[in-house]
Amino acid sequence: MTRRKLKLYSIFDLTIAVVGVALCVLALSLLNSALPFELLVLLGLMGVIMAVLGTSLFIDLIQFRSELRKMFGSGQY
Numbered sequence: 001m002t003r004r005k006l007k008l009y010s011i012f013d014l015t016i017a018v019v020g021v022a023l024c025v026l027a028l029s030l031l032n033s034a035l036p037f038e039l040l041v042l043l044g045l046m047g048v049i050m051a052v053l054g055t056s057l058f059i060d061l062i063q064f065r066s067e068l069r070k071m072f073g074s075g076q077y
Contacts, residue, residue: 017054023047
């Protein structure tokens with residue numbers, strides 16, 4: 001895996017996490033609106049899942065990158 005792919009995957013992972021946090025904030029800010037409560041729960045739950053998934057993928061990518069550095073040295077990764 002090249003350095004360029006690792007950067008691309010880290011951008012994707014962080015984007016997933018940021019969108020998830022934004023969905024959580026949106027759900028919390030719309031609590032006093034006329035939207036159905038079930039829709040807000042769904043929006044918040046989807047945000048939490050995306051934030052956890054993006055963060056977990058990013059942490060796994062960092063661990064994978066450090067394992068690559070241990071195996072091949074710090075030359076390319």
